[in-house]
Amino acid sequence: MADLVSHPDEIKVVSNRFGKGATSIERYLELDGYKAVQKALQMKPDDIINEVKTSNLRGRGGAGFSTGMKWSFVPKESNKPKYVLVNGDESEPGTCKDRLILEHDPHSVIEGVVIAGLAVGAQTGYVYIRGEYRYLVDIMRKALADAYARGFLGKNIFGSGREFNVYWHTGAGAYEVGEESALMESLEGKRGIPRIRPPFPAVVGLWGGPTVINNVETLASVPHIILMGGQKFADLGTPKNGGTRLFCLSGHINKPGVYELPLGYPLKKMIYEVGGGIPNGKKLKAVVPGGSSTFVLTAEEAEQLNMDFDTFSKRGEFLGSGGVVILDEDTCMVKFALRIMKFYKHESCGWCIPCREGTDWLEKTLVRFHSGGGLKKDIDNIKYLAQNMLGRTFCPLGDAAAIPTISIVDKWRKEFEDHLEGKPCPFDPEGAVSQLPVLSH
């Protein structure tokens, strides 16, 4: 069980039931549970979608796409069954928030699924939880059983005469399955190889039927939006960036933890006030704003930016998944780039050649570089390889590997130069010096 933290600047919407025993259905009902879905049962599907559009809720998995808009793409008429699929395959390095929602408030996710289903005309939902989170699968299984026992799910939900089923599912270890088309492949019992788009899942998804895929936090926000009204939720954030989100502070920070803060919250305040600053009086060097797939920020950039989707997209960058990783001045950026690339190489499924080959060669080059065997021309070569992965793969894993790499080379080029000519890592002079020969050309 992960520790909970708290800060006065937090606005607890999605996290308001954390630590209150809401895994018990009785307790969840006392805390306004299952009121939103009963309200939604009285609403027209378009009214539900409009309420969510008004809320300016944007996908909390990291893409930041308008949730209401996504739902509106599902065709009204369909020959095949429609589905709602919950993406609980949380695996983006730096991100550990869906874990808390599933641990403390599983019924809010179930409620979100049913509301999404009512909005798009689906009668079936699947909750996909990553395989490592077995204790959360067990919590979800109990929550679903309790909801069925009370008639909140099943053939006649809340006596409305309408049928809705929600089932649980689990992965078995694969980062790429967090990508929506790979997620569907995995749920269909296959390797998580991405699908080409179009067609998009909203039109052709699970087993060929129209499918809405939303992140756990996105769906857990929906019941609150239905109860408080879309406008009130929107007003918590900044224009077009509605509500609050769970930010996961980790790395070199005094008070790591998951904090619920409004969209648009200043990153500087998040680091120094909410997170209590950098340990041992050290200076800030870099920030990963939203999981390892995002552009890495310098300290100067981080201290000026507000945490909303549009602030980042205007810079051609991404706010990402809410995983905020703090790096102090003694962190080696070459080593950091290497660790990120090692991860993407491990997770690349090999389906698209630019990603399969790119991550492999980049890892090899960065290993050589960090151990002092790099060549000056490798610095540009690293960037060149990464740029040739961008936009050339079925799923965004290739982009995700390229983006941090490009930003680290661009912003910390000197650190690469400091590793040249067989020199030991300047941040770890006692560490392993290259066993590799220094090439002469």
Place this chain on the structure above:
Amino acid sequence: MVVSEKLDRFFDEKIKEYPTRRSFLVPMLLYTQDEIGYVTDEAIAYLAKKTDLTELEVRNVISYYSLLHTKPMGKYHVQVCTNISCMLRGGEEVFDHCRQKLGIGHKQKTADGVFSLEEVECIGACSWAPAIQVNYDFHENLTPEKLDKVLDDYRKKN
């Protein structure tokens, strides 16, 4: 029967929740592994039959997922995260400590079969780093002393 009757019945019930028989394959592989230790040849044959797939198709699926093993692992499988958030807070030192204490390396098993060790990617414990998972149990905010106690407790439990 490769798995217990209880697990077999559970699989049959879950399969009904999907339009195709193979859909529940990935969870079935994981739950089978949990019960019998690893995904054996017999388990592959059993699940191929259950899902109307060939054994090769099942093997293809297995090789994609990092939690699935086709060789026996230790009774306690120690999975050390060294991804970025853990690395910044000593995840690599935790891995080295485990290597020394258990006397085994990445994806190896102790001679008595009690422990196996694996360096893994992000396990979703970033704000409570450094962290490990032993089987499915999380151990977070680790220090060398805390880690020693965790491993000693598992050894005693055996």
